[in-house]
Every structure is written in structure tokens, then in C-alpha cells.
Amino acid sequence: MAVSPGSTRQAGDVVIHVAMEVIYASDGCPEKDIEVMLNRGMSEFINRGGLTGFDAPMVVEEHSVRVISVPLPADRIDEEQLTDWISRRIENGQLPLEEIPRMMARYALAHPADMRIEFAERMEMEAEDSSPSARITQASDMRLLADGDFYYVEVGFRAPGASVEPLDIWQGLAANKEEAQRKAIAKCWDARLDATDCKPDTRTKKEPRFIASDNWGHIFSGKTESLTRWVIDRSTNTLIDAEVCGFGARWTPLDTANAEDLADSLRDNDVLELDADCGDSKMVGKLPEWVSPRLQISVIPMGSPYPSQAPAAQPAG
Structure with missing residues (x-):
């Protein structure tokens, strides 16, 4: 009273x-x-x-x-739960640092019961927003553990006595080099060449499957620069997991909105076009140890690393 x-x-x-x-x-x-x-x-x-x-x-x-x-969920909130929830909001960019003084002043002047109820309602809403229907649940859903290595194959054709003419590029998973070549030819071959003496020609490279970074600086919309780490699966050209480093050097999974913001930056920096390790990112053959068995964000397409594929040469005759 x-x-x-x-x-x-x-x-x-x-x-x-x-x-x-x-x-x-x-x-x-x-x-x-x-x-x-x-x-x-x-x-x-x-x-x-x-x-x-x-x-x-x-x-x-x-x-x-x-x-x-006071509803039961609000009555049972403790200090540790509130601390974790507020920390996640700050680390995910949902609570700008410049808003914290105003927030603290409002909370200090409010009745504790009112704040318990408000916190409980917000926590419940965020739990509903992060329902499994909007997220990837198991790594196996994206075949991250699928058998096979990652191959990059350039497909072309060669007429008798002539040099190789390019057709297209294929990249994906295969059990071995021969399977990769068969998949590449099946996808890239021009059926009109069957009526000629031209033969397929392939140049095949086995490459690391993932592009990853554990110290990528990123400025989220309206915020200061944050340190992030992330993984892109080259076999699907998707951002599959990403985290941000917050207070106490603690890493927190990005929600879908902030992960999409990060993905935009990675596209702008052409990270898919890397031919080798470059700057703060590198190609790796297996998932980094920090990647959770349960991925935290929706898969975000990164687009093709080869937006202008090699034009198919017109077969002679």
C-alpha cells in the first residue's frame, strides 16, 4: 500500500x-x-x-x-532466471544498451509484483515465438552428418582435336571422386551434345565442407559492433548456426531475425566466394566443437557462390 x-x-x-x-x-x-x-x-x-x-x-x-x-508463473520467477533472460536480450540485441538506464529507472519505481507479472508475460511470449516450428531441431534434419565428402567439379566438353569448352559447375556431397563426377555430369551435361563426338571433361577438387569464423565482428541494426561466430554449410549454401559473444565472454545463439541480419553482412562480404582461408573466416572439413547438436536458428539461404555460372558453349553443328 x-x-x-x-x-x-x-x-x-x-x-x-x-x-x-x-x-x-x-x-x-x-x-x-x-x-x-x-x-x-x-x-x-x-x-x-x-x-x-x-x-x-x-x-x-x-x-x-x-x-x-500474482499468477503462478510470475510468483516462481527467481533472480537467476531474470538475470539469464535479461542477459540474453542484451546479447541478442533485443535490449539496446542505451535503453538500460531508462529500464532500470522504470523498474525501480514500479511495484515488484507488477514487474514479476510483466517479466513472466514477456518470457512466455518469447518462448512461444521460439517454438520448434520456426527452428531446426536436429542436425540430422539438415543432413549435417550425412555420409560423403564435399566436392567441387567443373564440367565441360571436348570435341576431337579441340580444347575443352566449359558447361557449368557442380558442388555437393559424394562418397568419392567418381561419384562426384557422375553427379556433376548428370546435372550439367547438355543433351544436345549426345548427337556429336564431344566427350565430357571434368576437373574435380575435394574441398572442406564448411566455412566458419569464431571472431567475426558485426554491427547489428542500430547497435555497436559485436563479436560473432558462425558456420555456413557449402553443400547447401546456408547459414546453419551463429552465436554472439556477450557479457562475461558468454556465447549466446542468435535468434532468427539477428541471424538474418548477420547473413546479409556475410553475403555483402562474399564469404561464399572464398578460394582459401581469408581474414576472419576459413574453410573447415568438420563442424566446430561449439556447434550445438540442436541448431539454434532457422536455416538461412546464402545464395549461390557462383551467380553467373560459366555459360554453356554452343555445341558445334
């Missing part, structure tokens, strides 16, 4: 906040009815002198009573 914010306080007046936490066995009585009865009962109690000890010399000049019903 507290004097209302608009009250006029005189010299010598004492303002006291009296807090009570009560658990009722409602016996079926509706929650709203309990609140009405409590408000009426507390007002009568105060008017009879209940806040002055009945025979004390001071008097209550003004009072206000507010009954707050």
Missing part, C-alpha cells in the same frame, strides 16, 4: 509503504471478487485506526490500497 504519486507531502509527514504477501485458499471464490473484498476490508481496517495501532497519537492523512493478484 502506498500514498498515490500525486499526493502533497508536508514537512514532518512520514510516508510508509506497507507490503503484504498473502496466499489464500479461495474455495472457488473468483479472483476478482477476492480483490474487491480485500480492497474494501483494508480500507475499513485503516479507517478504524489499523495502521496507527488504534491508540497512537499520529493519524493517517491519506492512504491508497492496491491489491495485485
Whole structure:
């Protein structure tokens, strides 16, 4: 209970906040009815002198009573849960650092029960927004553990006595070099060449499957620069996992919106076009150890590393 914010306080007046936490066995009585009865009962109690000890010399000049019903989820929130939740919001860019002073001031002036209820509602909404339907659940869903190595194959054709003419590029997973060549030819071969003496020609390279970075600086929309780490699967040209480093050097998975923001930056930096290790990213043959068995973000397409594939040469004749 507290004097209302608009009250006029005189010299010598004492303002006291009296807090009570009560658990009722409602016996079926509706929650709203309990609140009405409590408000009426507390007002009568105060008017009879209940806040002055009945025979004390001071008097209550003004009072206000507010009954707050706290739902069970809000009542069970503890300090560790709140700390983790607020830290994640800061690290994911959902709570800008410049907003923290205003937030702290608002929380300091609010009733603790109000803040418990607000936190519980926000935490529940975010839990619903991150439902499995919007995320990848198992690494095997994206065949990250599929058998096979990653191959890059340039496909062309050669007429008798002539040099090789390019057709297209194929990259993907195969058990060996021969299988990679068969897959590449099946995808890139021009059927019109079957009527000629031309033969397929391939140049095949076995390469690392992933592009990864563990120290990539990125400025999220409207924020200061953050340190991120991420992995791209070259066999599908998708960003499959990404995290941001926050307070205490703790890494936190990016939500889908921030991961897409990061993906835009990676596209702008042409990370898929790397022929070798370059700057803060590198090609690796296996997933980094920090990648969770359960991927944290929706798969984000990165586009083709070869937007202008080699034009198919027109077969002679």
C-alpha cells in the first residue's frame, strides 16, 4: 500500500509503504471478487485506526490500497532466471544498451509484483515465438552428418582435336571422386551434345565442407559492433548456426531475425566466394566443437557462390 504519486507531502509527514504477501485458499471464490473484498476490508481496517495501532497519537492523512493478484508463473520467477533472460536480450540485441538506464529507472519505481507479472508475460511470449516450428531441431534434419565428402567439379566438353569448352559447375556431397563426377555430369551435361563426338571433361577438387569464423565482428541494426561466430554449410549454401559473444565472454545463439541480419553482412562480404582461408573466416572439413547438436536458428539461404555460372558453349553443328 502506498500514498498515490500525486499526493502533497508536508514537512514532518512520514510516508510508509506497507507490503503484504498473502496466499489464500479461495474455495472457488473468483479472483476478482477476492480483490474487491480485500480492497474494501483494508480500507475499513485503516479507517478504524489499523495502521496507527488504534491508540497512537499520529493519524493517517491519506492512504491508497492496491491489491495485485500474482499468477503462478510470475510468483516462481527467481533472480537467476531474470538475470539469464535479461542477459540474453542484451546479447541478442533485443535490449539496446542505451535503453538500460531508462529500464532500470522504470523498474525501480514500479511495484515488484507488477514487474514479476510483466517479466513472466514477456518470457512466455518469447518462448512461444521460439517454438520448434520456426527452428531446426536436429542436425540430422539438415543432413549435417550425412555420409560423403564435399566436392567441387567443373564440367565441360571436348570435341576431337579441340580444347575443352566449359558447361557449368557442380558442388555437393559424394562418397568419392567418381561419384562426384557422375553427379556433376548428370546435372550439367547438355543433351544436345549426345548427337556429336564431344566427350565430357571434368576437373574435380575435394574441398572442406564448411566455412566458419569464431571472431567475426558485426554491427547489428542500430547497435555497436559485436563479436560473432558462425558456420555456413557449402553443400547447401546456408547459414546453419551463429552465436554472439556477450557479457562475461558468454556465447549466446542468435535468434532468427539477428541471424538474418548477420547473413546479409556475410553475403555483402562474399564469404561464399572464398578460394582459401581469408581474414576472419576459413574453410573447415568438420563442424566446430561449439556447434550445438540442436541448431539454434532457422536455416538461412546464402545464395549461390557462383551467380553467373560459366555459360554453356554452343555445341558445334
